[in-house]
Amino acid sequence: MKTKILFLLSIIVLGTTSTLKAQKLKKFGSSIEKKIGPKTIKVPYTDVVSYLGYAAPGNEDEVKDGKKFYYIYVWVPAVAPELGVRMMSPVGKAKTKNPIKSEAYTKNAKSKDYFDTYITLERSDIISADNISQDAVDSANWVILERNDDSGEMPKQPSGSSYNSLLRYKSDINDPLKALTVGLYRIGFTTYKTGEVKGTFLAEVAAPVKLPGVVMAKTIADLKAGMSK
Template identity: 40%
Template sequence: MKMKLSGKILPLIALTTLAGCMSTGPHLKSSVSEGVAGIEARLPYANYSNYFGYVDKSVVPEGKYKGKDTYYLYVWVPAAVDEIGVSMISPAVATPGDEDFVHANFKPGMDKDANKFFDTYIVLDRMNIIDSNSIADGGKVLQNLGRNDDSSELPANPSGASYNSLLRKTTSMNNPTEALVRGVYRIGFTSFRSSVEGSFEATIGTNVPGVKIAASLSELDALVNNKL
């Protein structure tokens, strides 16, 4: 997918109560929860990066997952993290901010058919790229870190079904292969209930700033290494 990108990191959401946390802020929350007055709520990540895209016939699939056409997003995480959260909602329910990562197809697609959506399925992989200067050289997938099809934590799609996707991966201090280190991660997305067509909103949650998202390694290299 070819596109022009911009990027931002959203600030930590100020929460006055856990009840407020349950009804405000990003839909994607961390695995950490706290309880006050009998209310248990997941806490937000310190930093969020959002990506808004639109898949139509002009966007060519980049791979296959279990026989289904699959599209990729590439994520640069600049430091070791305790947890990575990923969610994908279709159709997009928010409006991109000036510094969000936005696919060039997003606005034309929304202008044409803002209601088009697909049932999301996401896969998170770790790649063998740990040096930002090596992003342009490419790499390969080292390890699958998780997958998700349906999540009731996210808004239902227009059909009323909880078919949007959310996954969390926590680091392991005891197993180096499960440690979430600095480097490039890949999000694959497809659908097993429909074709992949329509808008989507992907969100990455971490507790470090500086996360970048692009639809190719060359674009990620340009973002991370200030080549835009």
Template identity: 70%
Template sequence: MKKLNFIAVLTISMFAFTQVNAQKLKSFGSSIEKKIGFVKKKVPYTDVVTYLGHAAPNTEDEVKNGKKFYYIYVWVPAVAPELGLRMMSPAKKVKAKNPIKGKNYDANSSSDDFFDTYITLERSNIVTKEQIKDASSANWTVLARNDDSGEMPKQPSGRSYNSLLRYKSKVGNPTKALTRGLYRVGFTTFKRGEVKGTFVAQIGSPVKLPGVVMAKTIDELLAQMK
């Protein structure tokens, strides 16, 4: 009996250890690969901005195709060859340097709630700071989207339901190029339903882009840009 109890405790401990470590974010790699010995590895983004937030049911910004979408607004101050975006939920064990925090994050940072992330990277037709105040009438173009990524840590459920995308600028296409301007991260769940839990969203670039800011609302974005 003691032996069985020991095995049970060991199994539970190993499961807990796996769950804790499953949510640990690794270096955010770009699409650029370098061969190190016999292994190809993605070159890490040199510039990464982190946003920690909490999504609550019935606080969505928009309903599209029956799904409740939430947005995080992003100001990109210069032309970029590529942008990477990733999201993980929950965010309770995430450690990041100088993260931007949503106003409801700290109050919910210990929550075990999480959701199956589905992300979009969208670009607006707003290209100057002065135009941002008129964002309510902006036109938005979806540049890329992702549901599940095998590169991301598994969620506490054991499933690979966190998201990651990389988007290379299409210089010859005015609406698909990564220029200076207002962007947004859209997120929801793959299945229709409520979005509930903490999350970490990161935007990375292979070149330095001083002045990138992220915020849940346009007013908060403008306040950060002052």
């Protein structure tokens, strides 16, 4: 009997350790390389903005190609050489510095629901803060700069699968449509698999240079409120 109890306890401990390990978030680094003496290192992201949210069926923003898409709007107030975006679900015990917490996340922070993340980084043709409105956003031209489904750099989900997402996009100064200029961006997210998007998530936007004034929000109203602070 004691042997069986010890065996069961070992399974519980291993399961708990595995879950905690899966929720550990590593430092977010860029793809830009810099030579320091004989060594070549990756330049770390020095500016990271974190957003905690909760997605649920019925509050999607758009249906594209049969998939329900959700958006997080991002105001970028300065030119950037690169932007990194990553998303994990569920949030679990991931630690972030001064994250933006949505009301939906606060109400559902203890939820164990999660989804297979699929993300896009999109840039609009809105380049002035004064021109941001819901009507302008709805009629804006949006260009997908980069996308990602599964990333081995991200923590595994509780299922043990590497279904969290990470992308890095370098600015192309030779192409106005692909350059990271001042303007309104958005992170689009859905699930790669067929089904509903439901669960807590952590989304982060990062840059290798300081970008004071970056604002992230789920709605345009909240974005404008954040920009006015």
